[in-house]
Amino acid sequence: MIFASVGSMLPFDRLVRAVDEWAAANPAEPVFIxxxxxxxxxxxxxxxxxxxxxxxxxxLEKCDLFVAHVGMGSILQSLEARKQLLMLPRLAALREHTTDHQLHTAARFRDTEGLLIVDDTQALQAAMSRLLREPLAPSAGISRFAPQPMIEKVAHYLTARPTQQ
Known part of the structure; x- marks a missing residue:
């Protein structure tokens, strides 16, 4: 099953249309957007x-492939769930966002295990078919929680009394 999401902030019709067109050409594969x-x-x-x-x-937990925009929430949630993630960045030139920060995020995460970032909708559709046949190597995943030493440091900071001068 493919789960595609545009996130909660802005529309992303280019991604939605591409996934919907792929669903039309691949009716045997369940898709939810x-x-x-x-x-x-x-x-x-x-x-x-x-x-x-x-x-x-x-x-997200039940899908075989997660398709999304290049947002940090999508990246973190896919890594937590250890799901392969196919991403298409929003472009300011197409008025999909106010800046091209998703291109910078894409450059930073392009080599992350378990993630595949494509540059256009044709590559997205081709990758959807390929990743269902040949999944990406799973990422090492990440925890939903901070490491215990960090939690202890924050707790100490929050409970420490300021020193008198």
Missing amino acids: QIGGGEYEPRHAPFVRMMPHTEYRRR
Whole structure:
């Protein structure tokens, strides 16, 4: 099953349309899309605009491939769940975001195990088919919680009394 998400901040019709077109060409593969506030509504895959976080996590846990924009939330959640992630950056020139910071994020995470970042919708659709046949090597994953020494340092800082001068 493919789970695609545009996140909660801005529409990303280019991604939604590309995933929906792929779903039309691959009707045997289940696809579900979280589309946010975009104008384009999928015709070939079930979708919701937004969903509760518990439902989002459930869909992420059950999917074989997670498709998303190059947002830190998507990256962190896929690493936590150890799910392969296919990403397409939003572009300011196409008015998908106010800046091109997702291109900088893509450059930083391009070599991360378990993530594949593509530059256009044709590459996205080709990668969707390929990754279902030949999944990416899983990432080492990350914990949802900070390491215990860090928690202890923050707790100490928060409970320490300021020194009198």
